[in-house]
Amino acid sequence: MPARVIVDPDLCIGSAECNRLAPEAFRLDEDLGVSVPLPGAGLVDRERLYDAEAGCPTGAITIGEDEEEAAG
């Protein structure tokens, strides 16, 4: 089952750690200076998504199950 991948744009500081840890799942929006999930991010290996979640310096990333409402 695909994961639900959320980046809170109010918390993100554009460190690009998620992009380094899981480049298939996140990209930097250089205009806004924040990360955004790529289409299909939920299908990326779950461990890599959790690494990105844990590596985010501001806790802006939430990885949840697709059908549940992940907490912001």
Add this chain to the structure above:
Amino acid sequence: MTIAERPTVVLRDHDAIRQALFDPNLTRTFDSRSYHEGNIRDGVVSVSHGAVHRARRRVENSQFRADRLRLYERELFPAVLDDLLGVLIEGDTADIFPIGELLSVVLAARRAGLDIDDHDLPTLRDLVHMVDVFSQGSAILDARDPDAVRALVRQTYDDIEARYIRPAWERRARILESTAGGDGAAAEELPHDILTVLLQHRADPALELGDDGRIVREVATYLQGGTHTSAQTVTNAIDLSFGLPDEGRALIDRAAADLALAQRVIHETLRLRPTTPKMKRRALAATTIAGVDIPAEALVVLDAANANRDPELFGPDPDTFDPDRRVAPGVARWGLSFGAGPHQCPGRSVAGGFPVGDDLATGEDHLYGLVALMFQAVAKRGPRPDPTRSPERDTRTERETRWAHYPVRFERGAPG
């Protein structure tokens, strides 16, 4: 309420400190009187909080993307090492700390946005002198004579603005004006640095950059941050290596041939000798961290030096300098020395490279960090303690990890 009057809470546990570093109720802004009115670091990103801090980091982090870091590490810095080390090391002796500063300041100046000639030693020495002053300012809470430091830092802001920042500013302003007027070719000339992005985004009120002085201080902060810590770390790495059996000969020789090991030497050095051994925060509101209740206005001391020696995370001999040690999964080899959370050091990957995993493997995209490159370049010359001159600590600060001079003797000349 002054810092001395605040209730103090000390956190020593790794996870508790990490939690504190993520807690939005804790700020690096200590009090509005001394940190805003006349504060020598007024408005710089490192002491800003909340929305302003996030907005500033979003803009400035663009200068720390992986493609920029690869350019620094694989092209620009090796050239600096090649060009400058041969000039700075005369004969078979050298003072490692000032050499580390001179090497580091070249790219730090470029990243901050100063237009300097990389080979102009008098200019590099002038900048290093300024960095030294700003470093005293950044450690003001541990300064032996804070008033003297404040006066010196203010004078040095004026000097760096007049001699370096204002000319660079005017050049960038002209290019930005041409770009805004539709000159596509001008956009190609726009440098990639902190000063440029601050000027580009200055009109955004979220950045709070209306005051020119804030831009000067911000640029100076990046110059200092990219220079002083790197030079101190490479010096501490040499010092810790010399403390090993046979004055670290085996480790130094291995690192000379193995950049991944040189990187682990730097990470282990940072773990044992963090630049800021005790981070400090102020509680904006009451909060609870790892079961510890923290009242509003408390001073919260985060003892990173202690947490970095937790045997549960770093093994049964955490006080030993062992770059080959295994650490607990998910724990950084440098411990908490780069901080964590929103204020995590923006230059972490520039200086320390990418984290090394449990298996110590490094892939094709891995970056080792500029300090590892510096350490390896020195290691290739076979450094040994200088029997005729002792290292000297920087006595202007209470921080035990800072050096003023570190003489060494080389067994080998420049590698061919």
